Amino acid sequence: MFRRKWIIVVIVLLLIGGGASAFFARKGDPGVLVTAETIQKRDLEAIVSASGKIDPKKTVNISAQSMGRVTQLAVREGDRVKAGQFLLQIDPVNAEAAVRRDEASVAGARTGLEQSRASLQAARASLESARQSLKRQQELSAAGLTTRESLERAQTEVEVRESDLKAREQEIKSRETQLNQQQAGLQSSRHTLTQVRFEAPFDGIVTRRNIEEGENVMVGTMNNAGTVLLTVADMSVIEAEVEVDETDIPFVQLGQIAKVTIDAIPDKEFAGKVTEIGNSPIQAAGAGTTRTATNFKVVITIDGQIADVRPGFTCTAEITTATRKQALAVPIQSLTVRELVFDEKGNPVHEPRPPKPRFQFGPAAAAPTPSTAELKPGHKREEVEGVFLIKDNKATFTKVKLGIAGERYLEVLEGLKEGDQVITGPFDSVRSLYEGDLVKTATPPRAP
DSSP: OHHHHHHHHHHHHHHHHHHHHHHHHHHOOOOEEEEEEEOEEEEEEEEEEEEEEEEEEEEEEEEOSSOEEEEEEOOOTTOEEOTTOEEEEEOOHHHHHHHHHHHHHHHHHHHHHHHHHHHHHHHHHHHHHHHHHHHHHHHHHHHTOSOHHHHHHHHHHHHHHHHHHHHHHHHHHHHHHHHHHHHHHHHHHHHHHHTTEEEOSSSEEEEEEOOOTTOEEOOOOSSSOOOEEEEEEEEEEEEEEEEEETTTGGGOOTTOEEEEEETTEEEEEEEEEEEEEEEEEOOOTTOTTSOOOOEEEEEEEESSOOTTOOTTOEEEEEEEEEEEEEEEEEEGGGOEEEEEEEOTTSOEEOOOOOOOOSOOSSSOOOOOOOOOSOOOTTOEEEEEEEEEEEETTEEEEEEOEEEEEOSSEEEEEESOOTTOEEEEEOHHHHHHOOTTOBEEESSOOOOO
């Protein structure tokens, strides 16, 4: 009895299956349900997006040039300052004492030089007197009116006076060199004195203050940076410093326009231009042997001024690298890749479609794999980018040559014409389509 029931159940299932097969066979292939769009001309913009931070074009770190204690501090972080405005002062006692010491040294050197010059004049007068005396002795000796000893004494006196004159001239040069050294020291001391008082180098904002009144400051050395007292930034010219991926950097050129959005100032866009492109990649700190993305620095100068902006604000920039007016455009989602066979002349060879099941349960089948049969002599198989067009309710694969990429559309250089109906989706349907498949659109294609 139990066995008989199972036989009846099996017969009923067979009858149902046969009926379903006959129904689908009579109904035929209804076609793949797809969406389509009409190819038309559009204005396209190729955009490169990058993120970074806001920085002023000009920033100055005011560092200590001499040791001492801060005796006056006139600004706070965030204050706006004018060019020449007093900022702070370091205790000037030591610098003033050095100036007075060097002034005294210069005065002493100048006095010594004047004394040497007076001695030089006296040496010249003595030499001239000795020469006159020698001349008289020579005249008397010629007349036989003087002794040889007197003549020799006069000659020796002239030689002594000439040596003394040369010594005075050398002393003058030494005094002049000494005076120049003392004057150089005085100039350095006076310059050091000016370094204890700091004024704003330009109109800007105090973006950082690392010192308090009464603290001591240190002077930088070769291996130790000095104390950075204040940082003043000129916020009249703002730059966005962003990091662009290596795959996009070849398309970025100087002068290209950009739109910058600042996270701290939502719902606003700021126009700018590319003013600097880095030639070397940005070195990631502590990257080690881990492979990281390679980025390049791009600087965008923002047009005009931005109220309440601060250095270090994060931002995002969209750089327009190319524009096309009324270019033939195809939707990005319609682009697909197929393996095609080409003959020796480069013409495509259409392969027969693999057998398609008439009915199946479960998800749609994946795209059919290309034939693995050996190719004819001179034939080759290549991957080709293209789209599926609707022609006579059938899908026809067409190879395309693309130009720039917009946000939603790609520029078509070759392969399509205005008015063509291109299949845009669904993704699974486009992926599984084959040349010559019957298709039907969910909605009628829109007119261009």
